[in-house]
Amino acid sequence: MLAKALAALFLVLVLATAQAEVFKCPQADGTVTYTDKGCDGRGKRLDIAQPVTIQPPSSYMEETRAMVEIAEKSQERKAAWRRYRTSGGI
Structure with missing residues (x-):
């Protein structure tokens, strides 16, 4: 055990x-989606601090x-x- x-x-x-890119994607209805794929020019890449x-x-x-x-x-x-x-x- x-x-x-x-x-x-x-x-x-x-x-x-492990590292991955994260994008913050605002939607037309005002909600926000976070994804690793990108946002078709609507969102931005988040700068996430490197873990220790x-x-x-x-x-x-x-x-x-x-x-x-x-x-x-x-x-x-x-x-x-x-x-x-x-x-x-x-």
Whole structure:
């Protein structure tokens, strides 16, 4: 489960750096539409600030890897204990 959470965090960080053009397109009825396609000369391109990407310190990554290893070993121990109990060991 922790590995899934780390994978999700990684995806969020990667996707946060994705770039796309955004256009603000006023419509005839006064509403505004935002699109990535352009507005046929009616709208303007929005200047969106570049997102800041944060790199966790390497010590954090090492600690996270250690926590994942501990969790995996704990799961292995629990599975071994269940096998022992169901095999008639206790």
